[in-house]
Amino acid sequence: MSALSQTHALRQLIETDATWRLLRAANAPVIAALLSEHLGGESRRLATAELYERIDHDLDALRGHGFDLPQNAQGYCAEWRKSGFLTRRADEDTRGETFELAAGALGAIRFLEQLAAPRQTVTESRLASIGVQLGQLAIDTDPDVTRRLEQLHAQRDRIDAQIERIHAGDVETLDPARALERVRDILAQAEEIPSDFARVRAEFENLNRDLRARIVESDDTQRTVLDEVFRGVDLIAESDEGRSFAGFSALVLDPAVGSAFDDDVARVLAGDFAADLTPAQRQFLRRFIGTLKDHSGEIHEVITAFARGLRRYVQSQDYQRDRVLRSLLRGALATGVAASAHTKPYQPTTLHLELSAVALRSVGAVRLHDPAELDATAPIVEHVAGTADLAALRALARETEIDFAELIDNVNTVLTELDVCTVREVLERHPASQGVASVVGLLTLAAHQGTIPGGVETVRWQGSDQAARAADIPIYRFTGRLL
Structure with a gap:
């Protein structure tokens, strides 16, 4: 590629690529810091209202330190979405919308993090x-x-x-410095996974749009895509991207691979050199397979939704309507090109178009006004505020929430006596002070920061009615101090 052609290619990339756009933005440090703080960590997706609230709080703090930020969070998020930094999606659970980082923003944030804390490349x-x-x-x-x-x-x-x-007793292990170097190199590669998932999702979205465009633009002599959809062929899953992701997903969901990975992580973190890792890095390694499974499940849902939508789009004959609309638009454009030779765009016309200013709605949605609903029939009761009792508030909190701080201290205390321990061993030394809630809390901690060697054990506790209870649970092992 010559210098001229490369210059034109890079110029087009600067104008179209979101990563370049973020890096050369006027408020690039503010944008990268806000998006990384709220969407670049464990929370990869937030509801729009929650993200607005968090960013508004940070904007107030930044303005107090001299930053010129005239807009509110909603205005900036709309601007960032238009620039390709954020992706807005519908949330079926809450019937609202969520924001997540686009692939370009993830790449820019990772690039800035590497500039701020450069890693040794030749290792x-x-x-x-x-x-x-x-x-x-x-x-x-x-x-x-x-x-x-x-x-x-x-x-x-x-x-x-x-x-x-090894049988002869000649066992060599890596020195701590080299072992720490390898762990950090593994972490550097693993941190690129979220960007990869965002790019994969963007590729499937582009593939879905491309297939729909091919259906609309093809004529009767080019019915390949239509015929395959009618025959039940899943064009999304059968594409190169779909087959590649299917192989990756099968490896991630393999129980043997997950169990082996958890065991390897436990052994690595038990080494003396792992003490130099930050708590966030240790937690990232422990949750790595679970994070991959969560992202893989999201991509599977996207593939399924696109495949169903494409099949419904064809079988419902909606593409015929879009073909007619496309033909009309092309005819109008052709007529406009022909008329442009003798008619100016600003020439007045005799066409008068009445625009409606009233929102159209069904008559069944109209609700009659009832003045009786505004009558205050019940007397107003005045409640005088009293002084809060700290002991009562603590007791109320223990009744409604699991005391994870107490459970973490119990597990860490047992680990000072034993190298590894199970949920049953923790409860034998520290009885469940909150009844079944303590058992549930220990299982939650074990699922996130423990290992599953297999098998079943019996745990016992005393309920709130002072009755003894027992249950069989899978064996979980705590192999290191909880964070």
Whole structure:
């Protein structure tokens, strides 16, 4: 590519790419900081009202420090959505709308984070990872059976030699500095996953629009897409993007892979070198597989919704209406081009169009005004505010919420005596002070920060009616201090 063609390509990229647009925005630091704080962490999606409230609070603090930010949160979010930094979607659960970061904004935020805290790019772990993947690719793609067997035998000999050294007592482990380097390199690669999921979702949205456009624009002699939809072919899932994501999802949802990953994370975090990791990094590793499963489930829902919508669009014959509308629009444009030779755009016309200023609605939606509804028949009762009792408020809080702070202290206390412990062992040493709520709280902590080795154990507690109760639960193990 010549310098001229590359310049034109980059110029078009600057004008169309959201990542470039955010990086060269006038308030780029403010935009990146606000979006990263509220949508770049564990909360990847927020309701519009909640995001407006949070950003308005931050805008007040920024204005107090001299930043010129004349608009409110709603105005800025509308501007950021138009610029491609935010994606607004309908929420079927609340019948409202939500905001999430677009792929371009995620890429810009990750780029700025790397500038603020640059990572060492030339590392032993990265080179070793590339070498392992390259060697495996060479084996898997080599059609020569003899050479492929030689490579596999060489791998086996190296593994056998390592096993013999371990049997002989020659055990070598990585020093803490190299181990910490590898963990951080793994974290750097894992942090790119949210951006990848956002790009995957954008690719499926573009594919859905492209298929609909092909249906509308195709004529009777080009019925490939229509015929496949009528035959029940899922064009979304059968596309290159769909097949690629299906392979990734199958690997993520494999129970063996998830269990092995959890065990590996537990062993890594138990090492002395892991003490140099931040609590956020440790928690990110523990929840990594669960996060992948959540994102994978969202993409599956998107694929299913697009496939159903495309099939309904074809089977309901709605595409015929869009074809007629497209034909009329093209005819009007052609007529306008012909008329432009002798008619100016600003020439007055005799056409008079009455625009309605009244919203159209069904007669059944009209509600008659009843003055009796405004009558205050009940006497007004005055309630005098009293002084709050701290002990009563604490007791009320314990009745309505699980005391996670107490449960975390109980688990960490038991871990000072034992290397690992289960939910039953915690309850034996620290009885459930809140009854079944304490049991539920321990199970919640174990599901997020523990491991599942398999099996069933019996836990016992005393209910609020002082009756002894028991239940069989899956075995969860706490292998490290809770955060």
